[in-house]
Amino acid sequence: MTKNRVIPQMFDVRPVDKSGNLDWGKINKVEKILKIGDFTAEYNRKKEILESENDRIRTEMVKREELELRIGRLEAELDERRRKEILWKKEKNESRVAEKSFKQEEKKRRLKEFSDAEETKKKIELASVARKKEEKKNLEARKLAEKLRRKNERISRKMHKRMQPGYFSFGDMFDFSGNMPWGGSRKTATVFAATLFVVVM
Structure with missing residues (x-):
């Protein structure tokens, strides 16, 4: 505790005793x-x-x-x-x-x-x-x-x-295929018919 502490003015009082010493x-x-x-x-x-x-x-x-x-x-x-x-x-x-x-x-x-x-x-x-x-x-x-x-x-x-x-027709001497009825080829029949025609004429 400090003895020299400054007391605030808000107290507005001096802490002393009757003899004037600090209280x-x-x-x-x-x-x-x-x-x-x-x-x-x-x-x-x-x-x-x-x-x-x-x-x-x-x-x-x-x-x-x-x-x-x-x-x-x-x-x-x-x-x-x-x-x-x-x-x-x-x-x-x-x-x-x-x-x-x-x-x-x-x-x-x-x-x-x-x-x-x-x-x-x-x-x-x-x-x-x-x-x-x-x-x-x-x-x-x-x-x-x-x-x-x-x-x-x-x-x-x-x-x-x-x-x-x-x-009557010379064709009767031939069959339908052109051959002579008694045989022979068509060429023989043609020669025979031509010869017979010449003889008749």
Whole structure:
């Protein structure tokens, strides 16, 4: 304890006794009061600091909670985005697989159509060739039938003439093939007919 301590003017009192000497009892009491005042001021200062620190901590906690909430929202958004991305990739993959399968089926269908078209074309060509052959065969058959009909008509006319009374012809000496009925070639028959004609003339 310092004896030369200056007493504040707020007390406005001289700590002396009746004989004029310093009253250390009062001085000590004042010292205690001053110490209590200092302690109170220090306590109030520390209390203010503590309250300020508490306010800062509460503010930090609020900010931390807000940050955690924001982080939670961002994580939820990120999870949702990842889920949508995975779903989109899955759908895209399925769509790609479906498109690939569709293209393969379309390719098979076109190949089958082309093959069927080629086969149909070959069948048409074969049918056309067969029809032409049949037409040619029918034409040849008609020509042969017409030839036989004319030959039969010619033979019928000759037979009809021969059946008429008084009919005679050098052709009677030959058969329908141009040969003589009693044998000999066509050349011999021609020479014989010419000789007979000269003799008659």
